[in-house]
Amino acid sequence: VKRDMPKVIFWEEKAATLGDATAMQSLGFDYEHGIGVAQSYPKALFWYHKAAALGNADAIGDLARLKAEGH
Secondary structure: OOOOOHHHHHHHHHHHOOOOOOHHHHHHHHHHHHHOOOOHHHHHHHHHHHHOOOOOOHHHHHHHHHOOOOO
């Protein structure tokens, strides 16, 4: 089944703006890798940071990795 990335991004953004840490981490991943959006390390860091602040363990690791890589 092919994913409709514009819809995926729309719903992830909606959930993230409502405070869902998993959606925030997922958006960070999408921005980091350019999946359904233009690649943007600043936006990836923004979403990882917000998710990490809410205790999302994956985002904490992603944030640490990107910072260690110098992004």
